Amino acid sequence: MRSKIFLALALIFAAAAAVSTYFYLQALEKTYRETGRFVTAVVAGADIPSRTRITPAMLKYQDIPARYLHPDAATSAREVVGKISLTDIKAGEPILKSKLVAAKDARYGLAFSLGAGERAVTVAVTEISSVGGMVRPGDRVDVVATLDVAPADPNQPKTTYTTTILSDIRVLATGQMLTPEEKKDKKDTGFQHVTLAVTPAEAQVLILAAERGSIRLVLRSPVDKEKVKLPPAKTEDLVAQVPKPVKSATVQQTSQPR
Incomplete structure (x- = not known):
């Protein structure tokens, strides 16, 4: 009987912690939005294999706190569309400009010149x-x-x-x-x-x-x-x-x- 009480209390505390965390994150997000500290980043809408030409259909947009955004992250589609990925990019991952190369850029090898x-x-x-x-x-x-x-x-x-x-x-x-x-x-x-x-x-x-x-x-x-x-x-x-x-x-x- 006592073990059931402890289990019930543990579940209650866990639920309370989850709710508290949720409201804390919501409040934190609201604070960032109100102070203009969010930046819209370009992220991969699905896994993008290496050496793939980026199209608009591959992209999504996500608001990320400015302090956590990588300085090389793309913030507009024109920075990435038409370029070629140098490495695999996972779904939901912010797209870094250093992971892309412009078409016909010979610095990355003969194949990229074509x-x-x-x-x-x-x-x-x-x-x-x-x-x-x-x-x-x-x-x-x-x-x-x-x-x-x-x-x-x-x-x-x-x-x-x-x-x-x-x-x-x-x-x-x-x-x-x-x-x-x-x-x-x-x-x-x-x-x-x-x-x-x-x-x-x-x-x-x-x-x-x-x-x-x-x-x-x-x-x-x-x-x-x-x-x-x-x-x-x-x-x-x-x-x-x-x-x-x-x-x-x-x-x-x-x-x-x-």
């Missing part, structure tokens, strides 16, 4: 085919390929074609350099490969040209966005431009009377 629908393809280059090694990350280039094509008639010689296969392509990296600023901190030892940002369809064309022929990069002006549309040049076109030899006129001598 936009939606882009692929990174690396091709081998020489000093000549890379414009004297002066191509830099961020430059725009055309890719010109030269290939030998066999004729339908096996008795005829192959024809060499040179054509612009890709136009206005962004350079992601030269060698291991992802940004032009890296050159300032590294000794320029040249590079043997260049990484380009292309679409999946362009990737197929580029890889085929690199495997079956030779390619050169043609550097573009940063303000020139016009796509190049030219017919392929072939060996016959080059030969046709070579001037034909002119036959020397024959001078007929006549004998003079003595």
